[in-house]
Structures are given as structure tokens and as C-alpha cells.
Amino acid sequence: MEPITTITSTTIPLMKENIDTDQIIPKQFLKNILKVGYGKNLFYDWRYLADRTPNPEFILNQPERQGAQILVTGDNFGCGSSREHAVWALKDFGFKVIIAGGYSDIFYMNSTKNGVLAIILPEEQRRILAQIPTDAKITVDLPQQQVRYQHFSFDFDIDPLWKNKFIKGLDDIAITMGYEDQIAAYEANIPNYN
Amino acid sequence: MKQTMFDKLWDRHVISGEPGGPQLIYVDLHLVHEVTSPQAFEGLRENGRQVRRTDKTFATMDHNVPTTDIFNVKDAISRKQIETLARNAKEFGIRLAGMGHADQGIIHVIGPQLGLTQPGMVVVCGDSHTATHGAFGSIAFGIGTSEVEHVLATQTIWQTKPKTMGIHVHGRLPHGVYAKDIIMGIIAREGVAFGTGYAVELYGDTIENMSMEERMTLCNMGIEGGAKMCNVKPDQTTFDYVAGRKYAPKNMKRAIADWKQYYTDSPEAFDKVIDFDVHKLAPFVSWGTNPGMSVPVDEKLPEIKNADDQKAFDYVGLRPGQPVLDIPIQYAFFGSCTNGRLSDLKIAANVLKGHHIAAGVTALVVPGSRAVKEAAEKMGIDQIFKNAGCEWREPGCSACLGMNPDQVPAGLHCASTSNRNFEGRQGAGSRTHLASPAMVAYAAINGHFVDIRKEEV
Ligand code: SF4
Numbered sequence: 075m076e077p078i079t080t081i082t083s084t085t086i087p088l089m090k091e092n093i094d095t096d097q098i099i100p101k102q103f104l105k106n107i108l109k110v111g112y113g114k115n116l117f118y119d120w121r122y123l124a125d126r127t128p129n130p131e132f133i134l135n136q137p138e139r140q141g142a143q144i145l146v147t148g149d150n151f152g153c154g155s156s157r158e159h160a161v162w163a164l165k166d167f168g169f170k171v172i173i174a175g176g177y178s179d180i181f182y183m184n185s186t187k188n189g190v191l192a193i194i195l196p197e198e199q200r201r202i203l204a205q206i207p208t209d210a211k212i213t214v215d216l217p218q219q220q221v222r223y224q225h226f227s228f229d230f231d232i233d234p235l236w237k238n239k240f241i242k243g244l245d246d247i248a249i250t251m252g253y254e255d256q257i258a259a260y261e262a263n264i265p266n267y268n
Numbered sequence: 269m270k271q272t273m274f275d276k277l278w279d280r281h282v283i284s285g286e287p288g289g290p291q292l293i294y295v296d297l298h299l300v301h302e303v304t305s306p307q308a309f310e311g312l313r314e315n316g317r318q319v320r321r322t323d324k325t326f327a328t329m330d331h332n333v334p335t336t337d338i339f340n341v342k343d344a345i346s347r348k349q350i351e352t353l354a355r356n357a358k359e360f361g362i363r364l365a366g367m368g369h370a371d372q373g374i375i376h377v378i379g380p381q382l383g384l385t386q387p388g389m390v391v392v393c394g395d396s397h398t399a400t401h402g403a404f405g406s407i408a409f410g411i412g413t414s415e416v417e418h419v420l421a422t423q424t425i426w427q428t429k430p431k432t433m434g435i436h437v438h439g440r441l442p443h444g445v446y447a448k449d450i451i452m453g454i455i456a457r458e459g460v461a462f463g464t465g466y467a468v469e470l471y472g473d474t475i476e477n478m479s480m481e482e483r484m485t486l487c488n489m490g491i492e493g494g495a496k497m498c499n500v501k502p503d504q505t506t507f508d509y510v511a512g513r514k515y516a517p518k519n520m521k522r523a524i525a526d527w528k529q530y531y532t533d534s535p536e537a538f539d540k541v542i543d544f545d546v547h548k549l550a551p552f553v554s555w556g557t558n559p560g561m562s563v564p565v566d567e568k569l570p571e572i573k574n575a576d577d578q579k580a581f582d583y584v585g586l587r588p589g590q591p592v593l594d595i596p597i598q599y600a601f602f603g604s605c606t607n608g609r610l611s612d613l614k615i616a617a618n619v620l621k622g623h624h625i626a627a628g629v630t631a632l633v634v635p636g637s638r639a640v641k642e643a644a645e646k647m648g649i650d651q652i653f654k655n656a657g658c659e660w661r662e663p664g665c666s667a668c669l670g671m672n673p674d675q676v677p678a679g680l681h682c683a684s685t686s687n688r689n690f691e692g693r694q695g696a697g698s699r700t701h702l703a704s705p706a707m708v709a710y711a712a713i714n715g716h717f718v719d720i721r722k723e724e725v
Pocket residue numbers: 330331374375376395397604605606664665668669686687
């Protein structure tokens with residue numbers, strides 16, 4: 075996984091509460107064999123009009139918002155079905171960081187498994203971030219556990235285990251591979267019935 | 269300290285980590301199918317990783333396979349998933365029972381049938397009905413796609429130990445009542461989430477007197493009650509079942525000596541115990557849109573208690589107070605990892621022998637595996653089904669979830685031996701009624717459910 079230490083980027087504010095995984099990626103797009111390619115269908119029902127052309131009103135479609143790596147959003151983000159495709163779609167679109175009021179447990183776990191940093195900030199702070207100019211950049215500093223914009227600086231919490239994982243770019247598999255000696259020792263002791 | 273069987277199995281498999289938090293546990297058998305594995309293999313490839321233990325991994329195709337012309341997969345995505353698994357198995361060196369292979373079938377049917385599933389194991393698969401394999405006295409549970417990738421690469425998985433629950437099942441099963449009715453009865457009484465957070469063990473004289481195939485039916489549906497893991501103590505019935513199968517241990521004596529240590533010391537060791545007396549149990553039929561919405565065949569459909577009930581009644585087009593016996597049946601499905609094994613087909617054929625299904629009823633018989641199909645054909649069971657007007661198909665998941673063309677048309681009622689009656693499960697707008705194979709066979713003959721306790725067979 076790609077390590078995340080400090081990211082400075084423009085943002086996309088989507089200040090709605092309870093955005094569920096069905097809205098993030100509707101179920102008709104799940105039948106696939108890859109982890110990539112879901113970005114074009116991210117937030118499908120909001121992003122496209124009935125004739126499947128992009129909805130110019132929707133923030134993700136605005137030309138000046140392209141390239142943003144940080145999503146600022148509401149409370150209880152990623153609730154609903156456990157589909158990992160929701161994180162795959164956000165990541166494939168280009169988001170590396172999500173700043174929300176909270177997450178469903180499964181979504182949070184899925185984001186740590188896929189290298190998308192999910193940060194929790196209170197509403198007043200998210201409101202400030204949601205109102206900055208379109209071309210303004212904010213900085214997410216993971217080692218310092220801070221989100222910074224101009225003179226604002228907001229601290230956030232993260233479990234040391236996940237923090238270490240993101241900074242080193244470790245995925246679960248890489249971490250488990252660190253237990254190789256114990257796994258091999260276990261295997262040497264498996265009873266043989268042959 | 270007194271321990272449950274589950275505690276002993278768990279302790280045996282812990283590689284690292286303390287109780288209470290995530291622990292790294294070893295996986296003895298990883299079963300793979302075409303729907304939940306493509307992204308996992310893709311992940312391995314991206315990171316230049318291998319499958320750690322190809323000898324503990326086994327793959328088949330089941331969810332998407334056609335049951336008429338097996339080599340003609342019409343849906344493009346189904347075809348892609350099937351072809352991708354074949355390519356991945358080859359590239360990573362995994363055993364595959366592919367299309368047309370003698371060992372092919374529903375993953376939860378072939379694991380036991382091939383002797384891959386054994387007592388004392390940790391078995392995982394990217395599929396919630398992996399609970400089935402717990403019938404052998406193993407820890408068996410379904411996992412997500414990232415976890416499939418993790419197991420492929422490391423042969424281990426991080427898990428937090430669940431609490432344990434014992435269900436004491438006792439009494440003699442009445443005539444016409446089967447394993448399926450026990451598990452449906454438990455879920456109807458306890459609810460669809462009673463097992464959430466628990467590893468459930470079924471024990472008692474009823475269970476001890478059961479065949480392995482019946483025990484598998486029970487554990488298979490444990491997940492419909494929220495229990496990710498559901499198991500039964502291994503005993504002589506288990507050992508006799510495993511012995512001599514293709515991948516069974518060569519030294520059975522040594523294996524059995526080891527497997528015999530897996531039992532619960534005393535029911536007090538469970539965090540929770542519930543009691544289920546079967547001696548007056550009736551056959552169950554599901555009326556609504558989850559397996560908990562089920563009632564005994566001689567009862568009436570329940571009153572509406574909440575918005576979920578209302579929604580379910582609207583969906584299935586039935587009314588509160590209507591007798592179960594009046595539910596009209598236009599489809600019958602025999603198959604799935606719940607009731608698609610040889611003993612299930614035998615029971616249904618026994619009922620259908622010398623009869624014909626009712627006019628206007630379509631009945632599909634989909635054996636759980638190629639081996640089940642061939643064994644049934646050797647016994648002439650296929651002829652009985654065909655003579656009764658049923659369609660005898662190739663093995664697979666089929667109408668259990670309708671990922672292939674086998675779907676129940678919108679608005680029609682299907683008596684089904686499968687495990688889920690969710691909205692749209694057997695096809696958009698389909699109305700599923702779960703029941704035992706004998707109940708489904710009688711429903712197919714009569715065009716509605718009947719109380720089979722009053723019938724001859
Ligand atoms: S038969 Fe049905 S429940 Fe069983 S694995 Fe196939 S789709 Fe899942």
C-alpha cells in the first residue's frame with residue numbers, strides 16, 4: 075500500500091449525513107472482477123442525470139474540483155451494506171483522505187485495509203473546511219495528527235496501530251508477514267495423519 | 269477450567285495475540301469460488317505475492333454455472349468470473365474442480381464430499397454458508413474479499429474470539445419432520461440475530477442420532493440466525509463419514525485419536541445455553557422475506573406487528589390469518605448447499621415416486637455436486653423426478669440465488685429447499701417459501717403446501 079504521511083490537496087465538501095454505501099456505489103456496479111474501475115460510478119445516482127450524462131450541478135463533476143484528494147463530509151459516513159466496493163470506488167476516484175463526523179465500523183475497517191485515511195472531526199471544524207475557496211488547499215499531517223488550513227489547526231485521534239500502518243504503507247498482509255517465524259513454527263507442529 | 273469444544277479448537281489454532289483482542293489464527297482449509305475471489309487474486313498479483321499453501325486451498329465454480337448447457341455461459345460477467353477463476357487457479361497453482369470436472373459442485377457440498385473438510389480444522393471461504401463445515405467439529409466461517417486475499421497470502425486470519433452458545437436439541441423427531449425444520453424452528457423462535465457474536469454448538473440426543481448430511485443442513489442455516497460459526501461435536505458418525513474419501517487422512521486411527529479431544533466438557537462452559545425440544549415439532553414453512561418469518565405448516569400466517577411485517581406481506585402478496593396450506597405454489601426448487609445432497613434428493617424422490625407435479629408447477633432439481641448427480645442417476649432417482657414432471661439439471665447454486673439463468677419469475681411463489689427467502693433472492697420479485705425437501709415435494713404435487721405428517725411416506 076502507498077504510505078500516507080502528509081497530504082496537501084484541494085477538497086470536495088459533501089456535507090450530508092448518513093451517506094450509505096448504496097449511495098457511494100450502487101449495487102448494479104458490484105458485479106466485477108477488479109478492485110479498480112469503480113471511480114467513474116462513485117455517487118452514481120447524484121453524479122449522473124437520468125440520461126446518464128454527468129449532472130453539472132453535482133460537486134464531483136465541477137471542473138475546478140478535479141484532482142481533489144480529500145473528501146469532507148457528514149456524520150455516519152459509509153453506513154449500510156458491508157460492500158468493500160465503497161472504499162474501492164472512493165480510492166479509485168482519487169480520494170486518499172475522508173474527513174467525516176463518524177463512520178460505520180465496517181466502512182472504517184475496510185478503509186484501513188485499503189489505505190484510505192478516514193479522519194473524524196467535529197462539525198464546527200468540518201464546516202470551516204467545507205467553506206474554504208475551491209482552489210484552496212488543506213494539509214493533513216498524519217505524524218502530527220493535525221488538519222491545517224491557514225491559521226486553523228485541528229487535532230484528530232487515530233489508533234497507533236492504524237497510524238503506523240498508514241505511515242509505513244503497510245497492509246494487513248505485510249503486517250502478518252512479520253509473523254512469519256511464528257506461522258512457520260505453528261506449521262511445523264501441525265499433526266500429520268498420513 | 270471447563271472448556272467448550274470451540275474453546276479447545278480456538279486455542280489449538282492461535283498463533284499470536286491475546287484473548288479479548290484480534291488474534292492471529294491458522295487456517296487449515298481455504299475454499300474458493302468464482303464470485304468473491306477475483307479481487308483477492310488481483311491484489312496478490314499487484315503486490316507480487318504468492319499463495320502460501322496451495323495444498324490447503326481448493327477452488328470450484330458454483331454460483332454462476334448454467335445448469336442446462338454447462339459450457340454455454342451466456343451472461344458476460346458470469347463468464348468473466350468463471351474464466352478469471354480458471355486463469356487464477358492455473359497461475360497460482362491451486363487445485364480447481366472446474367466446469368465439467370468430476371469433483372465440481374457447490375463449494376459447501378464438495379468440501380465434505382471430498383474429505384477436505386475434517387474435524388479439528390479451521391475452514392474459511394468467501395461465503396457466509398461456510399458455517400456448514402462446522403458440522404464436522406471444526407471452526408468454519410465466511411470471510412470478506414480482503415480476508416480471502418489475506419488467507420491466500422498468509423494461510424492465517426485475524427479474528428476476535430466470539431462468545432459461545434450451546435443449543436440443547438433433544439427428543440425424537442416426529443414423522444415428516446426433518447433437520448431443516450429444527451433449524452427453521454429455532455430461528456423462528458429465537459429470531460434472525462440470536463446468534464450474532466456467538467459460536468453456536470448444537471448438542472443433545474437428537475443431534476447425536478443424525479447423519480452427517482442432516483447435521484450439515486443444521487449448521488448451514490446457523491448463519492440465518494446470525495451465527496457466523498455453528499458446530500457439532502465429532503463422533504463415530506463423523507469419523508465414518510470422512511474415512512475413505514478422496515482427501516481423507518490415510519492414517520485414520522491417528523486422526524481419530526486426535527479428533528476425539530474435541531468436545532465440550534460441560535454445558536456450564538457455554539456463555540449461554542438455550543433448549544430446543546423437538547418431540548412435538550411441526551414442519552416449518554417461511555412466509556415472509558427473512559428466514560425468521562416462518563410458521564408451522566398447520567398454523568395461520570401471523571398478524572402484522574411492525575413495518576417489516578407489513579412490507580413482507582406486501583412483497584409476498586399474502587394476508588395475515590391465511591392458512592399456510594393455502595399458499596399457492598407455481599415453482600419448486602430442489603437443491604442448494606442446505607438440501608442439495610443425495611439424502612435430500614432421495615427423500616424428495618420417495619415422495620414423488622408414482623406421482624406427477626400439479627399442472628402449472630415448474631420444478632427444478634439441481635444436485636449439489638456432480639458426484640451427487642451421478643450417484644442419484646445410478647440409483648434411478650433422476651428418472652423418478654423426470655417421470656414426475658421435474659427438470660433434472662446439472663449441479664450448481666442455481667435458483668438458490670439466481671446468478672445464472674435459473675430464476676423464479678416475478679410474483680410467483682416457489683417452494684424451495686434453499687436457505688434464504690430475501691426479496692429478489694431467487695429472481696426479481698420472486699416469492700420464496702423455505703421448507704424441507706419432503707415438504708417441497710408434496711407442495712409440487714399439490715400446487716400448495718400440505719401437512720406431510722398426515723401423509724404415508
Ligand atoms: S447454494 Fe445458495 S447459499 Fe449455498 S453457496 Fe450457493 S448461493 Fe450460497
